[in-house]
Amino acid sequence: MDYARRNPRVVCVTNDLTKSVEADLFRETFPDRYFSLGMAEQNLVGVLSGLAREGLEPFYPSFSVFVTRRPYEQIALNIAYPNLPVRLIGFLPGLTTPGGVTHQATDDLSLMTTLPNMTVLSLADATDVETFTDSLPAIDGPVFCRMPRGEVPRFFDEPFRLGHARVLSEGADICVLSTGAAAPHAARACETLSAGGVAVAHLVISTLKPFDDLRVTEAIADSPATITVENHLTRGGLGTAVAELMAEAGIRTTLRRVGIRDTFTHGGRPPYLFAHYGIDAIAVIRAANGLLGTSMTLEDEVVAQHSGPHEDAAEGL
Amino acid sequence: MTSAAHMSPPDGDVADGDWLAEVERVAAMIRRRGFELAEKHDGGYLIQACSSAEILATLYVRLMRLGPPPANRTPRPFAGTPGPGRATQWGGEFNGPDVAGADRFILSPAHYSTAVYAALIETGRLSSDALDDYNSDGTTLEMIGAEHSPGIEVTGGSLGQALSVGVGRALWRSRCGDDGLIWVFVSDGETQEGQTWEALQSAAAFGLGNLRILIDQNGWQVDGPMATVMPVGSITEKARAFGCAAFEVDGHDPLAIVAAATSGPEDAPNVVVCRTDPRRGFPAISGRTDAMTHFIRFRPGEADEMRASSPLYSGALTQ
Numbered sequence: 062m063d064y065a066r067r068n069p070r071v072v073c074v075t076n077d078l079t080k081s082v083e084a085d086l087f088r089e090t091f092p093d094r095y096f097s098l099g100m101a102e103q104n105l106v107g108v109l110s111g112l113a114r115e116g117l118e119p120f121y122p123s124f125s126v127f128v129t130r131r132p133y134e135q136i137a138l139n140i141a142y143p144n145l146p147v148r149l150i151g152f153l154p155g156l157t158t159p160g161g162v163t164h165q166a167t168d169d170l171s172l173m174t175t176l177p178n179m180t181v182l183s184l185a186d187a188t189d190v191e192t193f194t195d196s197l198p199a200i201d202g203p204v205f206c207r208m209p210r211g212e213v214p215r216f217f218d219e220p221f222r223l224g225h226a227r228v229l230s231e232g233a234d235i236c237v238l239s240t241g242a243a244a245p246h247a248a249r250a251c252e253t254l255s256a257g258g259v260a261v262a263h264l265v266i267s268t269l270k271p272f273d274d275l276r277v278t279e280a281i282a283d284s285p286a287t288i289t290v291e292n293h294l295t296r297g298g299l300g301t302a303v304a305e306l307m308a309e310a311g312i313r314t315t316l317r318r319v320g321i322r323d324t325f326t327h328g329g330r331p332p333y334l335f336a337h338y339g340i341d342a343i344a345v346i347r348a349a350n351g352l353l354g355t356s357m358t359l360e361d362e363v364v365a366q367h368s369g370p371h372e373d374a375a376e377g378l
Numbered sequence: 379m380t381s382a383a384h385m386s387p388p389d390g391d392v393a394d395g396d397w398l399a400e401v402e403r404v405a406a407m408i409r410r411r412g413f414e415l416a417e418k419h420d421g422g423y424l425i426q427a428c429s430s431a432e433i434l435a436t437l438y439v440r441l442m443r444l445g446p447p448p449a450n451r452t453p454r455p456f457a458g459t460p461g462p463g464r465a466t467q468w469g470g471e472f473n474g475p476d477v478a479g480a481d482r483f484i485l486s487p488a489h490y491s492t493a494v495y496a497a498l499i500e501t502g503r504l505s506s507d508a509l510d511d512y513n514s515d516g517t518t519l520e521m522i523g524a525e526h527s528p529g530i531e532v533t534g535g536s537l538g539q540a541l542s543v544g545v546g547r548a549l550w551r552s553r554c555g556d557d558g559l560i561w562v563f564v565s566d567g568e569t570q571e572g573q574t575w576e577a578l579q580s581a582a583a584f585g586l587g588n589l590r591i592l593i594d595q596n597g598w599q600v601d602g603p604m605a606t607v608m609p610v611g612s613i614t615e616k617a618r619a620f621g622c623a624a625f626e627v628d629g630h631d632p633l634a635i636v637a638a639a640t641s642g643p644e645d646a647p648n649v650v651v652c653r654t655d656p657r658r659g660f661p662a663i664s665g666r667t668d669a670m671t672h673f674i675r676f677r678p679g680e681a682d683e684m685r686a687s688s689p690l691y692s693g694a695l696t697q
Contacts, residue, residue: 096549104542104576110532111546135573138533139543143467143525144460178461201462
């Protein structure tokens, strides 16, 4: 909102999910800069292109599946190709929704990082959310931003900076790189590892593209093994970016990728889903045990089992 | 009710009484250039030039209020696709500077680029020898144009998408009170894409009277006649049902095109469905019943036969 107040060229376009993506305040504050395009995402993306060609900076906040997967070709040809300053904001990343396969954006980072000209962000904490807009004016081209919603933890006081990983801990035994909603799980695992005497370097990655932070390269190179942790398919997300980086930089250490394996997912509450698909703190500990030859455990393990219906599970779809 | 501003003749070199003859001359030359390019390159999008010639000529000569073309009308060599620090979307310059009050032209079916290049040449916006480099490596005059190609403002090669871009532009201009119009050229095959109807739905909902859509209904798609591949019914009636002001005209009649494109209420998008003949100017194509006329490749002797039978080459400019 502050960004829109400072930038009169900002307009907001939604697809029938205005309140669900917390854009209703924008609608009320800037009614002349808000457009509802209804449930027609392909046309909506073309309209974004037209608005940007009129000199505007359009934001399209929606559930990430409807931002990325549904109008993919329109984004490629009408937004990414002409390198227009359109801001695509994807809510409900990965397994943070009980909405099932239709609502779980498990491939959005993969789709967006593949597009030339596209800058890709994966926000992890409240500071990221509050400060990432300050980086937008310097980005010459479109941005896809994977956005957490609701109660978001706060890890950092240092504001978001494009292309800069943030260091939660330093250590030479193992390197953990996490992003987005997987970062809190990775942080919890790293605490356990530290308590067990393992020196862990944990970096939180909020910029997936460009992916050229030298501190990331150094952290990987300085450690005998690296674990990536993400709320996304292991293919095409952070794990792939790190694997490519290691291969091209000639870093000959071991990599374990914690993320959703090659599978579609189903509906459930996030704790269950994170456990079931192996992207929670336990999964990180398991990966570390395999790499370090240790046998650590988490005290309060969440067992992947079905639980009863919860009212919060139906929220916001 | 019709907007007075939209009814008055556009700026241009053509005097009011002469525009019809000029449209007919430009249309004939679009066909001739389309034919000669197809002959030279052993294939091309000829039937598209034949069906759309009067539509494009009427747009460039009469309907659109375009600013002056660039001082240097020679197309630049390919300089890369757009990217950070590389603003290479300059094809639109040939339609005049992109400023408030000036109309914009969006070609949706980019395989009609040849016809647009010809229209630009004939209206003095592009150098007369520009087509010498057509579809050669490193040129911007591509067979299916992109945003660096003269006259091409939106990369519309994947069909059914560019109308939405026009909606976005018309939407903001409408909100700003800018009286520049957004003209979008659409082919009838694109109405098979659902996005076309999403776009018309939104254009009508926003009351975009500044959006003018001309549809070339030549009835053909790659696999053959649309009626046999996937019939779409009446585009005109559908457009009306979606809330547009829609008209159906003979797409080779410039007077009818102008009348329709300047009619309708101020608060509804204007759709002109132009019924056209993909063999116009080259009756010899009528021997073809196969689907390969979409991108025509001449059989031995066929080009000579077409030239001999064409009124375009017998002194009569129009059929």
